[in-house]
Amino acid sequence: MIIYFSGTGNSGYVAHKIQSVTNDQLISLQRVFRSGQNKGKTYHSEQPFVFVCPTYAWRIPRIVENFILNNNFTGDMRVYFLLTCGSEVGNAVHYVKKLCEKKGFDFMGFEAFIMPENYAALFDCPTKQEAKDILLRAKPEIENIATLINEQRSLKEHKARTKFLSHINGFFYAICVRTKPFTVTSRCISCGKCAERCPLQTIKMQGEPKRPKWGKQCTHCMACICGCPTGAIEYGKHTEEKPRYFLGDQYLIGENK
Ligand SMILES: Cc1cc2nc3c(=O)[nH]c(=O)nc-3n(C[C@H](O)[C@H](O)[C@H](O)COP(=O)(O)O)c2cc1C
Structure with missing residues (x-):
């Protein structure tokens, strides 16, 4: 079961790419959250779970973490975490592993894909052409991971480079x-x-x-x-006259197949 959250489409794009190879069930958290059923449900999968989401302040988004904490997962408890990011995921893998321990998941791997930056409120998003180039570069990496997941292989160990960044996460949400x-x-x-x-x-x-x-x-x-x-x-003055990045609605909601 592939469970994904996406604000502007990057993570949805990755989730759909994985699904096109594994033919697994696809669940959009955008849809789940909007339905209000974000707690106390049981998600059962006969294949490993795959969570796909953006990186928010060098960790998985808090709403995704809470979704995992507040729901039950049964069946094949092997799990992959795939994050999309603008440049750097910090030590997100450390927190993901802790979450897996808490939930009884059998951790199979973590991968981060550099995708177009979408945080228009604080940073600069790429132009249309820049975004196209970034997506083109990410595509073979995504396809490679899709093949490994389809074969249910463990992913290469992810080495966190800038571990300290993830400590800022709490401060980020507060401020x-x-x-x-x-x-x-x-x-x-x-x-x-x-x-x-x-x-x-x-x-x-x-x-x-x-x-x-x-x-x-x-x-x-x-x-x-x-x-x-x-x-x-607009978001304050920062976004005036600046490009936005949005990949498409089909990657936010998609079909809950
Ligand atoms: C609130 C927020 C925080 C972000 N924090 C990070 C970050 O810590 N590191 C990073 O490389 N990109 C960061 N980004 C960029 C996104 O992770 C990246 O563009 C992602 O691919 C967006 O995925 P989506 O299109 O599925 O929403 C952040 C974006 C947002 C909106």
Whole structure:
């Protein structure tokens, strides 16, 4: 069973690539979170579990970690973790291994793929051409890992390079993950796509004409700002006139096959 979370499509792309080789069941956490059924369920798989998600502050996203902690997994307890990142995953593997111990998973491997940066709120996203080139470079690596997973082989040990970075994770959530700086400009066409994509349903379309309003709960997945078809959403001053990165809706929700 491949369980994935994706804000802007990178991790969804990886999950779909793995699925195209293993033919395994695909579960979108975006869909699970939006349905509100994110706790107390049992996920049973006859094949190893594969979790695919972005890197948030050098670890797996907190909402993905909580999902794993708060649900039950049965069947083939071997597990792979595949992370997408803009450049560096720090010591994410260490925390993943601890999580596996807690949940009784049999750790089969961890891999990180460098994909286009999507953290528009704090960093610079690539241009369309740069993103295309980065994806092209990542493709053979993803295909190689898909083959290994299909053969149920252990992955090569992942060597963490910049371990100290992952310590900043708690600080990052406390300080950086806020919704207040999100604003919407007159380019908004009231399509509501930002609200439709928000995994935590924190965005509500309000007023006349309808405009997005952010609640407090947010994981900074960037689906709203990066996916906006008219580039109408800003995050403070940082995002003005800057490119956004969004790969496609089919990689966020996909089919729960
Ligand atoms: C909140 C947030 C934190 C991020 N932290 C990191 C990080 O620590 N290291 C890194 O290389 N990329 C980081 N990124 C970039 C994403 O991990 C990367 O672009 C990822 O492929 C996005 O996946 P998605 O399209 O499936 O959402 C971060 C992005 C966001 C939105």
